Amino acid sequence: MINDKVSLKFHFHIKRHRKINRSMAGNVTLFIFMGIAGIFMAIPLVFVVSNAFKPLDELFRYPPTLFPRHITTNNFSDLFVLMSNSWVPFSRYILNTIIITGGGTLGHVIVASLAAYPLAKHDFPGKNLLFSMVVLSLMFTWQVTQVPNYLIISKLGINNTYLAVILPAFAYGLGLYLMKQFMEQIPDSLLESARLDGASEFRIFWSIVMPNVKPAWLTLAILQFQTMWGNTGSQFLRDEQLKPLQYALFQIVNSGPARQGAAAVVTLIIAAVPIIFFLIFNSSIIETMTTSGMKE
Amino acid sequence: MNQVDVALDQPMINVERRHRDEWSLKAKIIKNKTSYIMIAPYFILFFLFTVLPVLMSMALSFTNFNVLESPKFIGWNNYIRAFLEDDVFRIAIRNTLIFAVITGPISYVMCLLFAWMINEFNGKLRTFLTLIFYAPSISGNAYVIWNYVLRGDRYGILNGILLSLNIINAPIVWMKTEKYVMTFLIIVQLWLSLGTGFLTFIAGLQTIDKSMYEAAAIDGIKNRWQELWYVTLPSMKPQLLFGAVMQITQSFAVADISIQLAGNPSVNYSGATIVTHLMDYGSIRYEMGYASAIATILFLLMVGSNKLIGKLLRRVGN
Numbered sequence: 277m278i279n280d281k282v283s284l285k286f287h288f289h290i291k292r293h294r295k296i297n298r299s300m301a302g303n304v305t306l307f308i309f310m311g312i313a314g315i316f317m318a319i320p321l322v323f324v325v326s327n328a329f330k331p332l333d334e335l336f337r338y339p340p341t342l343f344p345r346h347i348t349t350n351n352f353s354d355l356f357v358l359m360s361n362s363w364v365p366f367s368r369y370i371l372n373t374i375i376i377t378g379g380g381t382l383g384h385v386i387v388a389s390l391a392a393y394p395l396a397k398h399d400f401p402g403k404n405l406l407f408s409m410v411v412l413s414l415m416f417t418w419q420v421t422q423v424p425n426y427l428i429i430s431k432l433g434i435n436n437t438y439l440a441v442i443l444p445a446f447a448y449g450l451g452l453y454l455m456k457q458f459m460e461q462i463p464d465s466l467l468e469s470a471r472l473d474g475a476s477e478f479r480i481f482w483s484i485v486m487p488n489v490k491p492a493w494l495t496l497a498i499l500q501f502q503t504m505w506g507n508t509g510s511q512f513l514r515d516e517q518l519k520p521l522q523y524a525l526f527q528i529v530n531s532g533p534a535r536q537g538a539a540a541v542v543t544l545i546i547a548a549v550p551i552i553f554f555l556i557f558n559s560s561i562i563e564t565m566t567t568s569g570m571k572e
Numbered sequence: 573m574n575q576v577d578v579a580l581d582q583p584m585i586n587v588e589r590r591h592r593d594e595w596s597l598k599a600k601i602i603k604n605k606t607s608y609i610m611i612a613p614y615f616i617l618f619f620l621f622t623v624l625p626v627l628m629s630m631a632l633s634f635t636n637f638n639v640l641e642s643p644k645f646i647g648w649n650n651y652i653r654a655f656l657e658d659d660v661f662r663i664a665i666r667n668t669l670i671f672a673v674i675t676g677p678i679s680y681v682m683c684l685l686f687a688w689m690i691n692e693f694n695g696k697l698r699t700f701l702t703l704i705f706y707a708p709s710i711s712g713n714a715y716v717i718w719n720y721v722l723r724g725d726r727y728g729i730l731n732g733i734l735l736s737l738n739i740i741n742a743p744i745v746w747m748k749t750e751k752y753v754m755t756f757l758i759i760v761q762l763w764l765s766l767g768t769g770f771l772t773f774i775a776g777l778q779t780i781d782k783s784m785y786e787a788a789a790i791d792g793i794k795n796r797w798q799e800l801w802y803v804t805l806p807s808m809k810p811q812l813l814f815g816a817v818m819q820i821t822q823s824f825a826v827a828d829i830s831i832q833l834a835g836n837p838s839v840n841y842s843g844a845t846i847v848t849h850l851m852d853y854g855s856i857r858y859e860m861g862y863a864s865a866i867a868t869i870l871f872l873l874m875v876g877s878n879k880l881i882g883k884l885l886r887r888v889g890n
Contacts, residue, residue, distance in 0.1 A: 297785070297795050298692075310689055310701065317763065318704050320717045323729070327720065340732040391614030400604035401597055406615060413622050414817055415878040417825040419847045420871045421625035423854045423863050424632065428620060447617035450768070477606045499768075506712045511855065522712070529716060547711030551703070554710060558699060565768075565775030569810020570817070570882075 324547055327540035328352075335536050351537035358528060358538055364516045366524065373521040375438055377504040380445035384500045385493050388451040393481050395452075396459035397467060407456065411570070413449035422511070429512060440512035445504060451496040457567040458492035459485060491560035498557050502550045522546070626871060632864035639858050650865035661866070663841045664849040667754060668824060668870075671845065672877065675758055676823035679765035683815055686766065687773035688800060702774060709767035716832055718760050722746045747834050753842040760829050765822060769815035776811035780804060809885075816881050824874045827851065846870045 322342060327335060328351055330344040359366040394400065395407050418425075429440045462485060470480045486493065508523040525542040528535060554561070601608070633650055637643035654661045690701045708715070721729040724745030731743040746752045780803075785793075788803045805812070827847035830836070834843035836852070846866060854863035 297789055297793060297799055299795065302796060303692075306689055306692060310686075313686065314701065314704050317708060317766075320721065320763065321704075321707055321711065321714070323720060324711070324714050324717050327717070336727045338726045338732055339736045340727060340729050387614045387617070391611040394604075394607035394610045398604060398607040400607045401600050403607075406611070409623065410618070412875065413618075415821055416626075416871050416874040417821060417847075419825060419827065419850055420867045420874070421622060421629060422850070423860050423867060424625035424628035425621060427628070427860075428625065443617065444621040447614055447621055449618075449622070452614060477610065481610070502710050502712075526713070529713075543714050543716060547707075547714035550710045550712060551707050554706065555699075555703060558702065561771060562702075562775045562778065565772045566779045568772045568814050569776065569808070570813040571810055 321547070324540075324543050328544040330537075330540070332537050335540070336533075351541045354535070355528070355538040355541045358535065362524065364519075364524075368517060369519060369521045369524040372438075372518055373505075376441050376507065376509065376520050377501055379438065379442045380504040380507075381497050381500045383442060383446045384448060384451055385496050387446045388448075388496060389455050389486065389489070389493060390481065392452055392455035392459050393485050394477075395456045397462070397464070397485075398477075410449045410452050414453060426511065435512055436514050436518065438513075438518065441507060441509045445500065448500070448503070451500060454499075454564055454568055455489065455492050455496060457569070458489050458564055461567060462488055491563040494557050494560040495564035498553055498561060501553060505550055629864045629867045629871070632861055633868045635861045635864075637861040637864070639860060643861065646861070650862050651869075653862065654865055654869065660837075660841050660844055661846075661849055664844040664846050665869075667842075667844060668826070668846045668873075670754060671758065671761065671826045672820070672823045672873075675761045675765060675826070676820050679762055679823065680769065680816060680819040682762065683766055683770040683819065684773050684812075687770055687777055688804070690774060691777040692796075702771075705766045706770060708764050709770075713828075713832070715760055715764055715829055718756075718763075718829075718833055722756055722833065724748060747843075748839050750840050750842040753834050753838060757826070757830055757834065757843055760833060761823070761826055764829070765819065767818065767822065769818035772811045772815050772818070773808070776808040777804065780807050813882060813885050816885055817878055820878050820881055821874055824870065824877070846873075 319342075326343050329347045329349070330341075331346055331348045331350060334341065334344055334346070395403060425444065426435075429435050429444075434440045434443065466484060466488075467480055470484055475483075506522060507520065508526060509518070509520055510523060513519050513523075525546060528542050529539040531539070632643065634645055634647060635643035636646050636649075686705050690698055690705070693701060723729075723731065724743060724747065726732060726735055726743045728743065728746075730746065731740070734740045735743065744752070746756060784803055784807065785799060788799060793799050793802060825847055826845050830838060830843040830845055830848055831851075836848055838844060847870065850863055850866045850870065853859045853866065
C-alpha cells in the first residue's frame with residue numbers, strides 16, 4: 277500500500293520531469309512539422325509499395341492515384357514468368373548475391389574487427405598514422421579510386437571472379453572506424469585480468485572483446501550488407517553466370533513500359549530487404565552510432 | 573665560442589638519439605608483433621584497394637594512359653585540358669559545387685533537426701519516425717520511383733497534380749528541360765541524404781545526460797531552442813564532426829541519381845557532375861589518364877572541404 281503510493285508519486289515525478297521547458301504550442305508545432313516532413317519523405321516509398329500492387333493500366337492513369345483501386349498480384353506473377361524465362365536461371369543470380377553479400381559482409385566484419393581491436397586497445401608505433409589514414413578514407417568516395425582499382429584487380433588476376441567484388445569490400449573504412457570507436461569503451465581492467473590469466477591476444481579478442489561489442493558487429497554487418505546488396509558488380513563481373521540479383525533486377529527495371537508492373541515489384545524488393553534488416557537491428561545500430569563521434 | 577660548440581655538438585646528439593630511437597622502435601615493433609599480425613589482413617587490403625589507388629590515380633593523371641598503349645608522361649596537360657578546354661567539365665564542376673554548397677549544408681541541418689525532433693518522441697513512434705526518414709537512404713535504387721513522379725507526360729505524378737489544379741495546361745518534360753534538372757536533382761538528393769550522419773545524431777542525442785537538462789533549467793534555460801543551443805549541441809560535438817564528414821563526402825559524389833533521372837549525358841549536360849564526367853571518361857571512353865586527373869581533382873575537393881569544415885566546426889563553442 278505504502279509502496280504503491282511511493283511508486284505512483286515517483287512515476288508522477290518522472291512524468292512531470294520530462295516536461296521541463298516543453299510548451300504546448302511547441303509540441304503542436306513539432307507534431308505538425310514532423311507530419312509534413314514525414315509525408316514528404318514517405319510518399320515516394322508509398323508509391324514504391326502501391327505501384328507493385330497496381331494493374332498496368334493504373335500505372336498509366338490520369339490523374340495518377342496514390343493507392344491502387346484494384347489490388348492485383350499480377351505484377352508478382354509477371355516477375356516470376358520473366359524470371360523463369362531468363363537466359364541464366366534466376367536461382368543463379370540469387371546464389372551469386374548470397375555469395376557476394378555473404379562473403380563481403382562476413383569477411384569485412386572479421387577483418388575490420390580484428391584490426392580495430394589493436395587500434396583501440398594496444399599501443400604500438402604507427403597506430404595513429406594508420407588510423408588517421410582510415411579517417412581520411414571516409415572523406416572521399418569509391419569513385420575516386422575506380423580507375424586504378426580496375427587496373428589493380430586485373431593485375432591480381434581476379435577480374436571477372438567473385439573476389440573482385442568481395443575482396444575490396446573487406447577493407448572499407450567506415451566499418452573499421454565505427455568498430456574501433458566502439459571498442460574503446462571496453463574497460464581495460466577486463467582485458468588486463470584476462471591477460472593475467474594467461475590468455476593470448478587472439479583469445480582475448482575472440483572470447484572477451486567480440487562478445488562485448490555485439491551491437492557494433494551487428495551494425496557493421498547491416499551497413500556492409502546494404503552496400504553489398506546495392507552492388508551490381510557490373511564493373512568487374514562480365515560473365516552472366518557471376519552477376520548478382522541486383523544486376524538482373526535492374527535489367528527488368530530498364531526493359532521498357534510493358535514490364536512496368538514487374539519493374540515496380542523489383543523496386544519494392546530492392547528497397548524492402550535493407551529496410552527490413554534495419555528494422556530488426558535498429559537498436560544495435562543506434563547503440564553503435566553513439567560512439568561514432570570524431571574526437572580530433 | 574659557446575655557440576659554435578653547441579652547433580658542433582648538435583649533430584652528434586641527433587645521430588645518437590636517432591640511433592637509440594631506431595633501436596627502440598625496432599624493439600617496440602617486435603614487442604607488439606601480435607598487434608601487427610592482427611591488423612595485417614585489413615591494412616594489406618586497405619593499402620591495396622584504397623591507398624595505392626589514390627597514389628596511382630595521382631601518378632596516372634600526368635599521363636595519357638588509355639589502357640591500350642603504355643602511359644606517356646604529359647605533365648599538366650590533363651589538368652590544363654580540364655580547366656581550360658573541357659566545357660562539360662566546367663559544367664560538371666559547377667553542378668558539383670552547387671550540390672556541395674546547397675545539399676551539403678541543408679542535408680546536414682536536416683539530419684540534425686529531424687534527429688533532434690525525433691528525439692522528442694518516445695518508444696515505437698520514435699522508431700517509426702527514424703525508419704521513415706532513414707529508409708530512403710538505404711532503399712538501394714528505389715529513387716527510380718522519382719521517374720514516376722517526374723515523368724514528362726500527363727501520367728507523371730507531378731504533372732498530374734499540376735494539371736488537375738490548372739496550374740499548368742500542358743505536361744512539362746521536367747527532366748529534359750534544362751532549367752528544372754538541377755532543382756529536382758537537389759530535391760531527390762535531399763530526400764536520399766538522411767543516412768549515416770542522421771543515425772549518428774539520433775544516437776548522440778540519446779547519450780546526453782538527462783541531468784544536464786535539469787541543471788540547465790535551474791540555470792534559466794527557458795525553452796527547447798535554448799536547450800538545443802546551449803546544452804545539446806555543445807555536448808555532441810564529436811558526432812557533429814562525424815556527421816559533417818558523412819554529409820559533405822556524400823554531397824560531392826552525386827552521380828547515380830543524375831544518370832537515372834536525367835540520363836547520361838543529360839540534356840545539354842545540365843545534370844553532369846564530376847563523378848558522371850569521371851565515369852564517362854573512365855568506363856566509356858577509356859581515357860584513363862584524363863579520368864585520373866578528374867578523380868584527383870575530386871579527391872582534393874572532397875578531402876579539402878572536409879578538412880576545412882572540420883576546422884570550422886572544431887572552433888564552434890571554443
